[in-house]
Amino acid sequence: MQIERITSRKSPVVRDAASLLQKAEKRSEAGLFMAEGARLCADAAGSGTKIAACFFTENAQKKYGAYLNAVLKTAERTYCIEEHIAPLLSDTKNPQGIFCVCRMPARTADGLPVGAEPDNPGSRRMLVLENVQDPSNMGNVLRTAEALGVQHLALVGACCDLYAPKVLRGSMGAVFRLGVRQFSDATSCLSVLNGEKITSLAAVPDSAATPITAIPFETGSWAVWIGNEGNGLTAQAISGCHDRVTIPMRGRAESFNASTAAAIVLWEMMRGAGEGEKKHG
Amino acid sequence: MQIERITSRKSPVVRDAASLLQKAEKRSEAGLFMAEGARLCADAAGSGTKIAACFFTENAQKKYGAYLNAVLKTAERTYCIEEHIAPLLSDTKNPQGIFCVCRMPARTADGLPVGAEPDNPGSRRMLVLENVQDPSNMGNVLRTAEALGVQHLALVGACCDLYAPKVLRGSMGAVFRLGVRQFSDATSCLSVLNGEKITSLAAVPDSAATPITAIPFETGSWAVWIGNEGNGLTAQAISGCHDRVTIPMRGRAESFNASTAAAIVLWEMMRGAGEGEKKHG
Incomplete structure (x- = not known):
């Protein structure tokens, strides 16, 4: 393999790669994104993500x-x-010095990267994020979803970019493997999920809603919707879902952090499917 | 009430307050810390925290x-x-313009702020954080603990400062109300918890450990230990605890984010105590 040496910070190759760090539009136009760090880059390669440049x-x-x-x-x-070029390609304070320009994976109609093994469509559990804007929250939700075996997600409305550097890092590479579909608004997502016979539940901080522990996740297909960090779900999402669910609270706090709410929901989906007793590995 | 006007950025009162933002040592020497934002400041006052200056x-x-x-x-x-003075007192990008210098609450032997209503010491559930260093993680754990009704925490070893601005904000004011005790190392914490007949469980990402769903949280007193973001619990903590527990995983991910692990553990403690069906409010 031919390895080219780059000594100048003005290298156009470096500049092009660096431009992918900043803007979602740049990434989406080019169909490329940047991964950073030894482990994340190896994870991309191991997950079948095409590496345009390392x-x-x-x-x-x-x-x-x-x-x-x-x-x-x-x-x-x-x-x-x-060494002096590494910071240009980095989104972190102390870059490890390994960076990949990755090709966005082709995805099936399900949102799965082509080649990934789909779960059973007859009993699907999925998470829908609406207008979740904090990349650390989104990355963490993806990491948790993968750890708990929830393979499908939908991003609705103005969510932060799936391929933002912080989302990738926070997800610990889950972005490379999970099925993620994107929808411009709640109505278009609901129409697709309804067509797939998936029951949509809107997670709300309201004690009058059905407790999440009362949902029979063991059978059928379910999607739980989690809303924006400050404002929750839109009225459109709540009214379009089949039911409203809540995570019962006891204390003075009025709500959970969005990624915490998602974690408890994902855990209940997995626990409810009778898999809470299984061990990992 | 007399309101003094401050027009100079060089005001020593402002400088003293600003110094509390930076260093845990400054805060701990003075017994003071800074709260920022309309809601958090009102929350401090409403929770009985003494406000030295607003x-x-x-x-x-x-x-x-x-x-x-x-x-x-x-x-x-x-x-x-x-207006131009506000940024000096702020830890955020867009300060709301309300800041309080708060007095650290006096705490009982339990770690509870004096005046707070203690829970039943015969069936206590608590969380122990060892060397948890990210302030967003710690703040979020405190917020989740309060929302789920877990009133007692212990901080062991080199945890980030409880009164750091990011912890306060992330906790949504839970710092003002929860019982928090601090220990220099695992051994000293274990000796106190053992004296209180609390069973300590070390949370580890190991499929050979007892699944968290198998712990009978309904009866007795329990403390679950969560370790550092990168390295987990120390050997000292693991060997000193009565048992090791794990959150069963299904996917490729090797572990959870520390605050996600804490959220699932807190949820299971609350669920196990038969309170999962209760609604908040």
Whole structure:
């Protein structure tokens, strides 16, 4: 494999890659996004994500050789960059010195990356995020969904970009593997989920709603909707869902953080499906 | 009430207050900390936290009059500051213009702020955080604990400061009300909890450990230990606890985010105590 050396901060290759860090539009136009860090880049390669280019420093090569080799095997282009160039490609304070320009995966109608094994469509559990804007929250929700075995998500409205650097890192690579579909608004998402015979539940901080513990997740297909950090779900989403559910609270707090609410919902979906007693591994 | 006007950024009163934002040592020496924002400040006053000083801008007074009045009633000193001074007292990008210097609450041997209603010591459920260093994680854990009715926490080792601005904000004021005890290491904490007949469980990402769903939280007193974001619990903590528990996983992810793990543990404690069906309010 040919490795090109880059010594100048003005390299157009570096500049193009760096532009993918900033704007969702840039990423979506190009169909490319940036992954950073030894582990995340190796995870991308191992999950079948196509690597258009890999950038690495000599120090990173020494320190993370095993991870880097996994990436270099599949990368279309490879660049050894000088240390002073790494910060240009980085979204973190202390870059490890390994960066990949990844191709957005082709997805099936289900939102799954092509090649991923689909779960049973007859008993599907999924999470819908509406207008969730904090990338740390979204990344964490994706990580938790994968850990608990919920394979399908939908992003509705003005959610933050799935391929934003913080979402990728927070997700611990789950973005590469989960099924994610995007919808411009609640109505269009509901119409698709209804067509798939998935029952939609709106999570609301309202003691009059059905407790999440009362939902028979064991049978049928379910989607629980989680809303924006400050404002919750839109009226459109709430009125379009089949029922409203709530996480029972006891204390003085008025609500949960969005990613905490999502975690408890995901856990209940998994617990309710009789899998709470199974161990991982 | 006398309201002093402050027009200079060099005001020593402002400088002293601002110094509380930066360092845990400053806060702990002075026994003071800073709360910021209309709601959080009103929450501090409403929770019985003593307000040594309140700073507000004229704009904030117009916009958040009701919140501010609740604070001004109990504040020992009050300062109307010019708009350009607000950023000095702020830890956020867009300060609302209301700030309080609060006195750290006196706490009982239980860690509860003096005056708070203690729960039943015969069936106590508590969370222990060891070396949890991210203030957003810690703030979120405290918020979730309060929402689920877990009143007691312990901080062990090198946790981030309970009174750091991000912890306060993330906790949505739970810091003002929860019982929090601090220990220099796992052994000293275990010795106190053992003395109180509390069974300690170490949360580990290990499929060989007891699933959290198998713990009979309904009876007896329990403490679940959650470790550092990257390294988990120390060997000292794990070997000192009575048992190891795990959150069963299904997917490829190797672990949960610390605050997600804490949320699921807190939820199971509450669910296990037969309170999952209760609604809030």
